Amino acid sequence: MTYRQLWVIVPMVLLLYLSGCSVLQGDGDDFFYDPSQSIPTVDGFDFPVGDRDGQGWGITGYGFLDWSSSSNSWHPGEDWNIPGAGNGDQGEPVYAIAHGKVIFSGWNSALGNVILLQHKTLDGNFIWSQYAHLDRLDVSKGELVQRRQQIGTVGRGPNNRYSAHLHFEIRKHNLAANAWPRTNGVPWDKGKVLKYWLNPSEFIKQNRPQ
């Protein structure tokens, strides 16, 4: 094959490939942004702070489904700290618990800086992990992240409202980054919370990398 023939054939093949793909997807412009297509499948889950096993850190604040009188609700996640560190854990790295895609990375008036990741599990389902009160955001919406990649740092929430800790959730549904189990000030009951949220530590322990 001559170079001249290549100059004709290569663009044609590319054109066919691209048009074929958009026909298959049927989404037109959405093709390159279709989350179900671009999210890599996980290869297991690690803890979001400390080492892969969460060593050196503990849930010293509210645990999963503890009653939180300050927010009048069942706490839908876990508050991770270095025990005894006070605000000394501010600025510590926060890691993606698994391969995934950044769905939200930004500010919220109630939670401060928040990151929401979407993960495709081995059985083809999706779950979401949410990291709140962050000091720094190291990733942007649409980015793909790897398990154990640093995505931000531990912070104190809006106007340093809290002592430094990571508020961490795992969700079964694609909720807004600032979703909270309460409607018009009325807390959801535990049964309803469990339809949308998972026990983070329990889930991670059951799904460690092989």
Ligand SMILES: [Zn+2]
């Ligand atoms: Zn919390």
